[in-house]
Amino acid sequence: MSPSPTITKGQQIIELLEAYSVDTVFGIPGVHTLELYRGLAASNIQHITPRHEQGAGFMADGYARITAKPGVCFVITGPGLTNIATAMGQALGDSIPMLVISTVNDGSTKEQGCLHAMPRQADIIRPLTVASFQLDANDNVTHTMSQVFATLDARNGTPLGPVHLQIPLDVIGQLANDETVQMIKQPIEHQQQQTQKSADILNHIQSAAHVINQHNSIVILAGGGAVNAQDQVKQLALALDAPVVTTINGRGLMANHALSVPASPSLEATRSLLAQAHCVIALGTEMGQTDYDMYVNGNLPPLKNLIRIDISPSALQASKQFGIHCDVSQALTHLLPLLTHKLPSVSSGEARASITRQAAFTQLPKSYQQHHRFLTTIIQMLPETIIVGDSTQPVYAGNCYFEAPAAKTWFNSATGFGTLGYAVPAAIGAALGRRLEQNNEPIIALTGDGGLQFCLAELATAKDWALPIIFIVWNNQGYSEIESSMLNVGITPVGVSPKPPKIDALAKAYDIGYTYLTSFEALTSELQKAAKGQSPTLLEINEALIMAQIESITPL
Template identity: 35%
Template sequence: MTQRAELSTGEAIIDLLEAYGVDTIFGIPGVHNVEMYRALPRSGIRHVLARHEQGAGFMADGYARATGRPGVCFTITGPGLTNILTPLGQAWSDSSNVLVISSALDIGDSAQGRGRLHEMIDQRGAAASVTALAMRAYTPKDVRDGVARAFAHFASQRPRPAYLEIPLDLLKEPAGGGWEARGLPGLPAPAAGDIERAIARLNAAKAPMILLGGGALQAGGAALEIAEKLKAPIVTTTAGKGAVPANHPLCLGYVMGHDAIWRMFAESDAILCAGSELSETDFWNDRVVIERNLIRIDIDPAVISRPHMAEIAILGDAGQALAAIARGIVARPGEAKAQFDHGESDQLRVMLAKVLGVIRDALPEDTVICSDMTQIAYAANEIFPVSQPRSWIHPVGFGTLGFALPAGIGAKFGRPDTPVAVMIGDYGLQYTINELGTAAEHKLPIIVLLWNNDALGQIRDDMVRKGIQPNAVTLRNPDFQMLARAYGLRADRPDSLKALAAAIRAALSSDGPTLIEMTPRMVHG
């Protein structure tokens, strides 16, 4: 695809992104990036106008997690970049491929303290703190190379965001030639010797276990084959939910926060862990360290042996590694079922379990659910069954509020034929509530499941547990029903669990978004 020499760099980048398979860009045009928008009307790329750069970043993240393809954003100098840093931090922490392309001040007049509009001391440096690649272009060739680097990274390394900034004067320069998509590398294959060692260790094990993270979402078939041959239980991280069907008799799901699971790890003589950082936010305890019997598969050499001791460290793609291991495992006779006692539930968990049971029964099995940092989602991480990969999307590592709504919008743009629901709390919704307008504008039939307890419930409960008198944890909420309708959404506030099921069924057949407001009172209706 040879570009005409008179195309500007700002125009040529649109054709280049399209050549790499980009079909959607989330962003907001501004005085400093309009040159990036000049060629959009004649391209095949759809642009989604967010209400805030934070929303655009979360949309790109939701798109990436739901589809497995990179999510792309356009933003502007200064505040555009600082507004999108939170979504970039979430994408970096949760291993999500997001590309942010931003304008920057002129090559010869940036960071000089001359009072330029949107001036920052080090815009690229700010982006570098939450990205795997942070690049600044000085020539058209730098732009071409920067985009190529980003997509090569996405294709072959641990998923993490990339950033490219293009100075204002460069955006208007003639692009020249060479704006073709380049061949991309594949995921690295594991070493055969490491695979053989893992097979021998697993075949000899008396109490093997399997642990799947987000890096193994597409490797569930091989993981199940290993589990069924070994009669080994499967545990997942939150990011790994859906790698294997939740109803499989060997799947325990996400239960890593329980003492009983830590004891199972300690008693296992072979723990096969694939695609997980095994971080504090997986265990919700920074003191859990697996010190022996760990076979670890990961694409990231920086984490493969920390903080846990990997006796067999396999660097490479989890899918290829698990498939190779599966071929060498000797099947054991008999049937097996994983057993785990969740222990007694408190009143809150019992109530939330009733609500989540109704939601699960009412939603189609393939529904993509984007959840937020809220009590109902914390419970759902453990007890809400998911049977397909990329259908449970939660902001685990960075843990930011307001993620779920824009992420759900991005997921729906990425998978328009799949039902999408958002699970969010009353406080978190108000971080990005303006994106209800984006959902309404595009008539996206997403379901916003709002848990309204008129409080920062988790923080209030934490204060009580720590002997702190609850303060600054109650708020005056808006009338969410009126607010949703003001944005053009259907709105419902069911007064019973039966009414909740009916409201979800009605929302599934709607031609636009619906907000369903759930309250603790509903459970007793």
């Protein structure tokens, strides 16, 4: 397909997005993005209209996590870009591929009194990206888009995260005049082949195998960068008889396996396991504070013979570690055949994992154990669900200890950038991603009454698309976690009790089903009922009533 000489560069971008298998874009049309929409209706790309650009970014985030494809957003110059910046920050912190395409006022205006004027727009947003591009008048559109998508492809050895492409208003409407879109894939495939065959990487993998084969007491740390290598991670664990500690974004990678340790590396029991290991293999984890030192006490033990595999070069710069700059799946493909299988001993991997699981659960505060019962009840009733969380108390508890049923079924914003207002729109993106795979199993959006008010208008987007999302609002009448934090350090709580809206009235306003839960026993029946509806449902939970009824927890 060759671009017609009568189409604009904006239209050509749509054609190129299709050629790169983009099937969904999120955005709010504006006068500055009209040329992106000129060719959209004739394409096979579905357009999702959120109620706020921040919602568009969070939807793109949830979509990308489920599909392993970049979430694509269209935003206007200035406020469109600043509105989506928070979502870009969360995606950057969690290494989620996202493409944000914006316009920008043309250079001749000097940004003086123009609509949506934003001086040095690219400079302002660049710190929230892994790469930023601008399509200027003399640039080749096809070449620019090939650079953009090469950056979004982990197989090219580039760190994942948001990529920004901005197009001046006097350029986006110009007539397209460069080569055919069929030419775009050849250079990218060439880059992938060169990356996969890199002699340096293969040498590093051979050296890592030599170190691993010399040790018997091994522990694996698996993060979000390993979620697309679930089978290989399991093969590695079995070959090495090694417990697998999963980070927040890695939960479910071992899904109730005897070698699984779904407990935060910030817990003392998990740290004890790591301290006793003779070799630690870290797969796709930046080893950031929100996973490894959430209590900020600096007590993570030194990790002996640490081997790290990561696509982010910055994650491999620390001393006293052996770094392999590579996608986890690619690296394990080459590493697994080089390993000598370990035979289970008295201190087998399964025994070490079991001891750690039991100790970690016992170390949880009583409230977190109760939250764990709440979360496991959801999974028991809806074993195929995905739980998308906000920064709210059951999510904090689950991040400390919780076994998700599979990879990519537990993710939230209580890590990394740590924003509020994530769960509702991210669940929408996840549901849209699942629908494209002909999967209409319900998704849980777990948010507090405080976090809901950051994004409650996006309930309308879920209704627009009749998405099977169960919105669970954990209502504790304000910012209870922050109130507790203030009290713990001797501060009189201030500003932590904003009155929530009437949730039932919100549900009625957005024309979605609603139930107010006052008993823990009712949770199971309401989840089953909501799951049959194949449309959005809102369940409000009175925290005080529910927590009082969860009286006993059975240790794992």
